[in-house]
Amino acid sequence: SVQQFFPNHLKIAISEFLLSTIQQLSFFQRYSDRFINFFSPYVDITFSQYDDYQFNHAFAAIETYLGTKATDKAKHLRAIQVRDSKGLVLKRDDANLRDEYEGLAVWWAIETDAQGYRRYKLTFHRSSRDVVTESYVKHVVEEGKLIEAKNKKMKLFTNNPSTQWGSNKTSFWRYIDFEHPSCFQTLAMDPKKKEEILNDLVAFSNGKEYYKKIGKAWKRGYLLYGPPGTGKSTMIAAMANLLNYSIYDLELTAIKNNSELRKLLTATSSKSIIVIEDIDCSLDLTGERNEKESQLMNQKKDGEQVLKEQDKSFVTLSGLLNFIDGIWSACGQERIIVFTTNHLEKLDPALIRRGRMDMHIELSHCTFEAFKILAQNYLDLDTHPLFSEIESLLKETKIAPADVAENLMKKNREIDIDGSLNDLIKALKKKKKIQEVQLVDDNKEKHGNKTFNPFRLIF
Numbered sequence: 001s002v003q004q005f006f007p008n009h010l011k012i013a014i015s016e017f018l019l020s021t022i023q024q025l026s027f028f029q030r031y032s033d034r035f036i037n038f039f040s041p042y043v044d045i046t047f048s049q050y051d052d053y054q055f056n057h058a059f060a061a062i063e064t065y066l067g068t069k070a071t072d073k074a075k076h077l078r079a080i081q082v083r084d085s086k087g088l089v090l091k092r093d094d095a096n097l098r099d100e101y102e103g104l105a106v107w108w109a110i111e112t113d114a115q116g117y118r119r120y121k122l123t124f125h126r127s128s129r130d131v132v133t134e135s136y137v138k139h140v141v142e143e144g145k146l147i148e149a150k151n152k153k154m155k156l157f158t159n160n161p162s163t164q165w166g167s168n169k170t171s172f173w174r175y176i177d178f179e180h181p182s183c184f185q186t187l188a189m190d191p192k193k194k195e196e197i198l199n200d201l202v203a204f205s206n207g208k209e210y211y212k213k214i215g216k217a218w219k220r221g222y223l224l225y226g227p228p229g230t231g232k233s234t235m236i237a238a239m240a241n242l243l244n245y246s247i248y249d250l251e252l253t254a255i256k257n258n259s260e261l262r263k264l265l266t267a268t269s270s271k272s273i274i275v276i277e278d279i280d281c282s283l284d285l286t287g288e289r290n291e292k293e294s295q296l297m298n299q300k301k302d303g304e305q306v307l308k309e310q311d312k313s314f315v316t317l318s319g320l321l322n323f324i325d326g327i328w329s330a331c332g333q334e335r336i337i338v339f340t341t342n343h344l345e346k347l348d349p350a351l352i353r354r355g356r357m358d359m360h361i362e363l364s365h366c367t368f369e370a371f372k373i374l375a376q377n378y379l380d381l382d383t384h385p386l387f388s389e390i391e392s393l394l395k396e397t398k399i400a401p402a403d404v405a406e407n408l409m410k411k412n413r414e415i416d417i418d419g420s421l422n423d424l425i426k427a428l429k430k431k432k433k434i435q436e437v438q439l440v441d442d443n444k445e446k447h448g449n450k451t452f453n454p455f456r457l458i459f
Ligand SMILES: Nc1ncnc2c1ncn2[C@@H]1O[C@H](COP(=O)(O)OP(=O)(O)OP(=O)(O)O)[C@@H](O)[C@H]1O
Pocket: 186, 187, 188, 189, 226, 227, 228, 229, 230, 231, 232, 233, 234, 235, 342, 363, 400, 401, 402, 403, 405
């Protein structure tokens, strides 16, 4: 057999020989690269999209700056529509670009690294080093940020989960342009409450001097609570649109530990809303994580490999509280923190005490006032003979604004006012019946199915 022709010691000798040849070749290549670089008069700087797994805001600014550069000469253009603008904006889509600054030429190129993330490479002559490093880069980033602010493009950031539990990959921010039509005007809720929230938000955004004067970090916490479909997410979008803030949608279950949480939070920019949805589910992590850990352990044979210490840790309530009012909140300004929950009673009081969450906002079932706003949004309707029936049904029935909206939506692309209102009435009657039956069942359960017998009092 082959084994006989290649005894073990020969196999080892051959592999050692191959290994040393490869090492020598790579050694040679390394030094030849250094040799060429030594004589090359060009220097380059790279700007990665993610640095230490944090989103690099300079990268986004560079992208904006380069995107708007000399589109008249570019061969490949990208057309985008910026929020609130009627026309299209043309951006260059070339991978390489030559730019000039104070009479000096520089070259930009976009590359993709081994992990698939993009990075910009800036190349320039070493004689331009001082100008480029001291003022050109700053100029590009500032210009990019100015253009971003002018275009009022908001971003929706989400932290991607580590791809595999137990892997060393960590959570980082990714973004898409945020465009959501929601605004306070179309938000269906009690008008007085709405005004109160609106005033609070505006006062916060104009409060720079005030927060400085009282010596507090310029941040505000809102707790939105209420049943599903009552508009919690819609309100967050309306807040972002009102203040022109970006949203950071923080998925706590995708974060391994407190230090990762801290890194992600310190990487958020100012003028932003940090959202943790369904906080009651997110913070109850131990169950889910234990399950993941045991799954991982089962996959590993003989239990030889033990989980690394870093994989065992997870975000704790105290880690989150530490961020909210500890040192991390002071490292960034003009931030709003929003928690949402369907179950206020499940939350740890420490998490929501006043001062941490400055305003508790209840989003409740649809009232007649809220319905009128939805009727205006969906049907352009101020009043209708069927409104009085709907009003009395809404008083007796718990229905989420999302369900009301569903009934008022265009059918077959046509607005059918009577049809929609009748559909809503039907849905309300059905819900009312179900809720009545539910109430009877609940009462039975509460009183142990016993009916009241007045004779028992006598005997
Ligand atoms: N108060 C409201 N005003 C206007 N539209 C609403 C309101 N509540 C719900 N809607 C409509 O219902 C849809 C779902 O609502 P939304 O996602 O905001 O509810 P939610 O309270 O965040 O629900 P969940 O707790 O399930 O996340 C929205 O897209 C919106 O069209």
